[in-house]
Amino acid sequence: xxxxxxxxxxxxxxxxPRSLFDRLWDAHVVTTLGGGEDLVAIDRIFLHERTGSAxxxxxxxxxxxxxxxxxxxxxxxxIVDTHVGRTGTIVPGGDIFLSATREETRAAGIRLxxxxxxxxxxxxxxxxxxxxxxxxxxxxxxxxxxxxxxALGALAWGIGSTEAAHAMATGTLRKKRPLSMRVTFSGRRxxxxxxxxxxxxxxxRHGAGGGSGYAVEFAGDAVSALDLEGRLTLCNMAAEFSAVxxxxxxxxxxxxxxxxxxxxPSGGDWSRAVAAWRQLQSDDGATFDQEIHIDAAxxxxxxxxxxxxxxxxxxxxxxxxxxxxxxxxxxYARALSYMGLEPGQPLAGLxxxxxxxGSCTNSRLADLRRAAAIxxxxxxxxxxxxxxxxxxxxVRRAAEAEGLDRIFTDAGFEWRMxxxxxxxxxxxxxxxxxxxxxxxTNRNFEGRQGPGIRTHIASPEVVAASALAGAIADPRxxxxxxx
Amino acid sequence: xxxxxxxxxxxxxxxxxxxxDNVDTDAIIPSREIRGVTKTGLADGxxxxxxxxxxxxxxxxxxxxxxxxxxxxxxxxxxxSNFGCGSSRxxxxxxxxxxxxxxxxxxxxxxxxxxxxxxxxxxxxALAPETIAALAxxxxxxxxxxxxxxxxxxxxxxxxxxxxxxxxxxxxxLDPIDLTLRKxxxxxxxxxxxxxxxxWIYLKGAA
Numbered sequence: 001x002x003x004x005x006x007x008x009x010x011x012x013x014x015x016x017p018r019s020l021f022d023r024l025w026d027a028h029v030v031t032t033l034g035g036g037e038d039l040v041a042i043d044r045i046f047l048h049e050r051t052g053s054a055x056x057x058x059x060x061x062x063x064x065x066x067x068x069x070x071x072x073x074x075x076x077x078x079i080v081d082t083h084v085g086r087t088g089t090i091v092p093g094g095d096i097f098l099s100a101t102r103e104e105t106r107a108a109g110i111r112l113x114x115x116x117x118x119x120x121x122x123x124x125x126x127x128x129x130x131x132x133x134x135x136x137x138x139x140x141x142x143x144x145x146x147x148x149x150x151a152l153g154a155l156a157w158g159i160g161s162t163e164a165a166h167a168m169a170t171g172t173l174r175k176k177r178p179l180s181m182r183v184t185f186s187g188r189r190x191x192x193x194x195x196x197x198x199x200x201x202x203x204x205r206h207g208a209g210g211g212s213g214y215a216v217e218f219a220g221d222a223v224s225a226l227d228l229e230g231r232l233t234l235c236n237m238a239a240e241f242s243a244v245x246x247x248x249x250x251x252x253x254x255x256x257x258x259x260x261x262x263x264x265p266s267g268g269d270w271s272r273a274v275a276a277w278r279q280l281q282s283d284d285g286a287t288f289d290q291e292i293h294i295d296a297a298x299x300x301x302x303x304x305x306x307x308x309x310x311x312x313x314x315x316x317x318x319x320x321x322x323x324x325x326x327x328x329x330x331x332y333a334r335a336l337s338y339m340g341l342e343p344g345q346p347l348a349g350l351x352x353x354x355x356x357x358g359s360c361t362n363s364r365l366a367d368l369r370r371a372a373a374i375x376x377x378x379x380x381x382x383x384x385x386x387x388x389x390x391x392x393x394x395v396r397r398a399a400e401a402e403g404l405d406r407i408f409t410d411a412g413f414e415w416r417m418x419x420x421x422x423x424x425x426x427x428x429x430x431x432x433x434x435x436x437x438x439x440x441t442n443r444n445f446e447g448r449q450g451p452g453i454r455t456h457i458a459s460p461e462v463v464a465a466s467a468l469a470g471a472i473a474d475p476r477x478x479x480x481x482x483x
Numbered sequence: 484x485x486x487x488x489x490x491x492x493x494x495x496x497x498x499x500x501x502x503x504d505n506v507d508t509d510a511i512i513p514s515r516e517i518r519g520v521t522k523t524g525l526a527d528g529x530x531x532x533x534x535x536x537x538x539x540x541x542x543x544x545x546x547x548x549x550x551x552x553x554x555x556x557x558x559x560x561x562x563x564s565n566f567g568c569g570s571s572r573x574x575x576x577x578x579x580x581x582x583x584x585x586x587x588x589x590x591x592x593x594x595x596x597x598x599x600x601x602x603x604x605x606x607x608x609a610l611a612p613e614t615i616a617a618l619a620x621x622x623x624x625x626x627x628x629x630x631x632x633x634x635x636x637x638x639x640x641x642x643x644x645x646x647x648x649x650x651x652x653x654x655x656x657l658d659p660i661d662l663t664l665r666k667x668x669x670x671x672x673x674x675x676x677x678x679x680x681x682x683w684i685y686l687k688g689a690a
Binding site for chain 2: 068209328
């Protein structure tokens with residue numbers, strides 16, 4: 001058995017160079033199972049009401065207990081109302097998800113961050129805030145965007161409800177070791193280019209299935225230069241690359257962020273933990289099953305034109321012709337028909353009906369600050385529905401302490417309570433039928449934000465600039481008073 | 484040991500083609516169609532956005548493949564690459580299973596969806612697009628066999644791969660929780676050593 005901290009990177013000894021992924025995976029192998037799988041120790045399990053409730057019920061129906069409730073956490077985020085003064089959900093029939101989550105977490109002794117908890121928020125926003133996810137830890141959640149949390153140097157991935165029940169019952173998962181990939185972003189991002197644009201550029205160039213089967217390490221100076229929020233955004237979007245998971249070698253930025261947070265190691269454990277976490281990097285000479293290199297300077301602010309995140313282009317671009325679309329004839333025709341677009345149509349200037357800033361991708365304090373800098377002192381286009389949904393109650397409080405809420409509301413945005421909100425349509429609140437929406441979320445699938453809703457995903461900056469213009473707009477055209 | 488689902492050692496049935504790439508789990512089961520915390524009550528919501536003439540309606544759209552009488556009793560679904568991408572919602576697999584599908588044949592699968600298939604009795608079969616196109620050419624019976632890891636239809640025969648454990652799970656309907664609980668001694672030994680090396684991972688008695 002091998003643990004973090006028992007080996008050192010790049011020692012130059014006779015050992016085979018190891019990747020960060022090798023270190024994360026090997027430290028959690030309980031035993032090797034027949035049939036190509038490992039039994040992998042799971043350090044943290046996070047549940048939300050939409051899929052976690054089903055996992056808890058599966059376990060209860062099996063008559064199976066929870067192995068260690070102290071390492072399981074739950075939150076209500078997916079279908080909670082985000083209007084100020086909320087009490088629960090406004091999704092018709094949604095109460096069962098809240099009540100089942102409450103009943104089953106109480107019965108199992110699992111900590112729940114419920115709708116009125118000061119620590120409530122989107123699971124992938126509050127987990128780092130509370131230091132529930134830690135470098136070197138394995139964390140699973142029945143939610144595809146769990147890869148977000150790899151931004152702190154964790155091995156965090158999304159699973160189904162059945163696997164979540166397995167993890168709760170046994171403290172492990174049976175899992176085949178994924179292939180490894182390193183995606184290196186080198187060079188400097190141009191001003192106005194964000195982690196969201198890096199992710200969309202990767203997916204546009206290599207396909208929505210490009211990461212399928214791979215655990216992806218994001219590396220390179222353009223990744224190290226990202227703030228923690230940006231790293232979370234980048235790893236979040238690995239779900240749209242169909243990667244098994246994604247992660248970034250943790251550094252002082254991560255350690256400083258975590259220190260003193262609610263579930264972080266304390267006392268003597270803290271320095272021991274940091275010493276172990278410093279080993280979590282890929283050795284020089286480590287090998288990967290696939291490597292991708294991207295020049296960060298080649299990336300523009302991105303916006304999607306189709307119904308998959310891979311159908312994205314630079315904001316100065318246009319709807320590609322079929323030959324350059326990455327889609328077959330049928331898929332291309334279907335995407336353009338759904339989106340109401342023509343080949344060659346420029347994206348900038350396309351009129352929008354709504355603008356949404358939120359989701360586990362782009363709802364953290366840094367995201368809101370950057371969007372606020374664009375809208376400050378300006379007004380959104382008349383008749384536009386525009387809302388900002390902070391990723392967590394803590395983000396909301398911090399933003400209000402800086403006055404960001406006033407900047408948004410003065411500009412005409414609604415300022416909401418935290419939750420997943422209109423990232424997807426669950427049958428409650430939705431956009432007006434036929435709306436074209438610019439959205440800082442992760443998915444532009446058909447019907448994702450409601451039947452017939454046309455979603456364009458982009459960075460919070462693009463969403464903010466577009467809200468002002470009432471049409472898809474390049475944020476670099478707006479003078480924010482910054483260099 | 485209980486079975487987690489009806490075992491699927493072999494499936495024979497009509498294969499319905501839905502040959503779009505990147506069919507996502509929002510398309511397979513829209514969030515608005517998920518109304519309960521169990522595996523059931525989802526079949527009517529399967530592909531709801533494509534299957535019915537209007538949102539919320541249950542009037543079949545004749546243009547959708549599953550509404551074609553020739554495919555009414557399909558038990559195998561033919562898909563495009565990266566099938567099942569997007570949300571982790573296991574409801575997508577539960578809806579397919581409740582509707583009657585026991586195998587999905589596609590060039591590739593998104594990882595969470597594929598894992599969800601294995602633990603619910605749907606065989607994920609990866610085949611080359613040309614082979615899938617041949618299977619899709621007419622509404623014809625197709626057999627997927629786990630013992631031989633083969634797909635046959637008329638004179639067409641193709642092989643696919645699954646890990647041994649995946650094959651065992653599907654063909655016997657095993658519940659992996661039961662299998663893993665047999666490894667309790669290994670798990671306890673790991674955790675005891677790990678709690679010394681990484682005490683901060685273990686939170687009993689913490690805040």
